[in-house]
Amino acid sequence: MTTTSAEAGTENRPRGGIRVGVQRFGTFLSGMIMPNIAAFIAWGLLTALFIPDGWLGNDSPVEAWRWADSAILGGGEASDGTEWTGLVGPIINYLLPLLIAFTGGNLVYGHRGGVVGALAAFGVIIGAEGTVMFLGAMIAGPLAAYVLKQIERLWDGKVKAGFEMLVNNFSAGFVGFFAALAAFFWLAPVMQWLTQVLGSAVGWLVDNRLIPLASIIVEPAKVVFLNNAINHGVFTPIGAEQSAQTGRSLLFLVEANPGPGAGLLLAITIFGVGAARATAPGALVIQFIGGIHEVYFPYVLAKPVLIVGLIAGGASGVMTNVIFQSGLVAAASPGSILAVLIQTATGSHLGVILSVVISAAVTFAVSAVFLLASRKRDLAADANGEGGLSEAIARTEANKGRSSAALSGLAGASTGTTVAPPRTIERVVFACDAGMGSSAMGASVLRNKFKAAGVEGVNVTNKAIAALDGSADVVITQQQLTPRAREREQxxxxxxxxxxxxxxxxxxxxxxxLAQRAEQAADAPDAAPAEPAGPAGSAPATRAEARAAASGSGVLEARNVRIHAGSASREEALREAADLLEGAGAVTGAYYDAMVAREQTVSTYMGNELAIPHGTNDAKDAVLASALTVVRYDGGIDWDGDRVTFVVGIAGKGDEHLSLLSNVALLFSDEDQVARLKAAETPEELYTLLQTVNEG
Structure with a gap:
């Protein structure tokens, strides 16, 4: 758990600008590649075993293996004249690009978007025969799905009941038909030319031994999560093309090499100080064996000069593969040493292993120099509680755009258990950006836990971070917002x-x-019991809840509870929530933009498959009245990496919505009750369940 220090944390400003654009683009590309990594691994194993230079290739002394190699690699003809097609070529030429295109289309417009995207991708694959069309699939798939999405908006809500399936199937069919033709005749030649240009450029860099310079871009980009656009947009497609032709590519190791991160963490383990040194060994295991590279990013953000060591190590590893002409047969993901070894091409093990070892050694040596040079200052800063690792972890998660289990564990290990403040804990504030939605729900859950534990005299309230006034004893925030809260409540x-x-x-x-109360009681056993601060301290919250209870029946109306059998994108869910709130007369049309801005600042995912999108604190003028909307998406929503089933839209005028919101929080903190909400068969039944909680 993260604790405070006297120093103010670095402000976590809203994300925006070019960096965010590149990060989102890279995340989208990664979203097409990563779900299909298992297929890449399977193809890599087939290639490693059965290409002519593979372990079971044409030179195998076993006749049966030579026959199997010929069959699997390129097909052949049976004794009865029947021809068959091999596995290696069709998988890389057809299956993998189609999987990528379907995944990209599905991200844009659900399953039908995936189907149309795969049709378009097949057009570009056939039209560019002889070229591995990863790039073409990554463009054709999402683009075709986007076209379908825009076309179907023309008659959205206008199709008569009973004709939806007919219209949907024919619209997707026609779009797929034209998309496949357009991709075949127009997109395929362009993508074939682009692939050849990029391949020639990369080949020129490799031939002239300049490809190690890519580490100057890749290593800093990794730390701020901008590497996906480079890795999955360029290295993976071109690497796959090279692997199909030569059986290996060093491009798969430019970004995925675990050596530089391992060298950095080893140097911190030996020469670091404080929390960084204490947590580095565990992070080393996670990074090198587990392949989760992001665990070393906070150490670099806490001490940016260490990026020099990462660049030097990364470039050394790439140069080693250039010298030994070694590489992998397919992408290694996650970047674990185990994944790297499994995907190593036959005959490349010496070069690949040396590239990992040398890159780790170079990073270790360079990082050690910087750590030793600043050791005295680092020790002094750590003694004053200025290590900065906790703030760096928060900044790393802010760069990523969402929380991370690996980084959360690192944060907990870096600070140990929560240290209570010297004064008695009487005021706990749950703070968020707007002080309205997530903070109110979190405060409700925590308030209920205090009640269940028999703790009295603790006032739990919710506020906007900007409203923190220095009076809180404990401040609870979402991880990305903690540095900003520290500045307000030092x-x-x-x-x-x-x-x-x-x-x-x-x-x-x-x-x-409880521990603080027990310690105080032990220190003063004869003292009179302290006057409970509960009733007086919590009166403002109680009055707010009473006002909300009085008007809660109008905050959530039956017409604003919906159930959808399919899935949706986060943007579509935000739009539906905003439209429902606007239809209820609670907000103006400007509220949707405020909801989108809120998601760009920090995700409104709450846990237990719940998201509560709402506007930023600057959107108060767009709120006309208090209202809640509830939409259940049985197909689920990818909410920036988290699965969401329930979307509760919020518009709050004053504090009228807090009572119902509090009960919603308590409802969704109980997994059994969440299961009952998911089992509700009609919107009316779902509304009844929500009303029952409200009345309770």
Whole structure:
């Protein structure tokens, strides 16, 4: 758990600009590649075994293996004249690009978008015969799905009941027909030319031994999560083309090499100080064996000069593969040493292993120099509580755009258990960007936990971060917002959470309060019991809840509860929530933009398959009245990496919505009740379940 220090954290500003654009583009590309990595691994194993230079290739002394190699690699003809097609070529030429295109189309417009995207991709694959069309698939798939999405918006809500399936199938069929033709005649020649140009450029860099210079871009880009656009947009497609032709490509190791990260963490383990040194060994295991490279990013953000060591190590590893002409047969993901070894091409093991070892050694040596040179300053800073690792972890998650289990574990290990402040804990504030939605729900859950534990005299409230006034004893925020909260409340204990509905951090806060009370009782056994501060301290919240209870029946109306059998994108869910709120007369049309801006700042995912999208604090003028909307998407929503089933839209005028929102929070903190909500067969039944909680 993250605790506070006297120093203010670096402000976590809203993300925006070119970096965010590149990051989102790279995330989208990664979203097409990563779900299909298993197919890449399977193809890599087939290639490693059965290409002519493979382990079971044409030179195998076993006749049966030579026959199997010929069959699997390129097909052949049976004794009865029947011809068959091999596996290696068709998988790389057809299956993998089609999987990528379907995944990209599905990201844009669900399953039908994936189908149309695959049709378009097949057009570019056949039209560019002889070229591995990864790039073509990554363009044709999402583009065709986007066209279908825009066309179907023309008659959205205008199709008569009973004709939806007919219209949907024919619209997708016609779009797929024209998309396949357009890709075949127009896109394929362009993509074939582009692939040849990129391949020639990369080949020229390799031939002239300049490809190691790519590390100057790749290593810093990794730390701020901008590498996906380079890796999955260029290296993976061109590497696959090279692998299909030569059986290997060093491009797969430019970004995925675990050596530089391992060298950095080893140097910190030996020469680092404080929390960084204590956590580095565990991070080393996660990074090198588990392949989760992001665990070393906070160490670089805390001490940016270490990026020099990463660049030097990365370039050394690439140069080693250039010298030995070694590489992998397919992408290694995650970047674990195990994945790297499995995907190593036959005859490349010496070069690949040396590239990992040398890159780690170079990074270690360069990083050690910087660590030793600043060791005295680092020790002094650590003694003053200025190590900065916790803030760096928060900045790393902000760069990523969402919380990370690996980084959360690192944060917990770096700070140990929560340290209670010297004064009695009486005021706990749950703070978020707007102080309206997520903070209110989190406060409700924590308030209920205090009640269940028999803790009195603790006032749990919710505020916007900008409204923090220095009076809180404990401040609880989402991980990305913790540095901003520290600037406002420098003397409080700061607790970072990533699951608002069921975070174990809440139980730790309760235990912290109980332990403090027990310690105080032991120190003063003869003292009169302290006057409970509960009723007086919590009166404002109680009055707010009473007002909300009085008007809660109008905040969530039956017409604003919906159930969808399929899935949707996050943007579509935001639009539906905003439209429902606007239809209820609660907001103006400007509220949707404020909801999108909120998601760009910090995700409104709450845990337990719940998201509560709402506007930023600057959108108060767009709120006309309080209202809640509930939409259940049985097909699920990819909410920036988290699965969401329930989307609760919020518009709050004053504090009228807080009581119902509090009960929604308590409802979704109970997994059994969430299961009942998911089992509701009609919107009316779902509304009844929500109303029952409200009345309780």
């Amino acid at each position: 003397s409080a204990v700061h607790v970072s959470v990533d699951n608002f509905m069921g975070s174990p951090r809440y139980d730790e806060v309760v235990q912290m309060v």
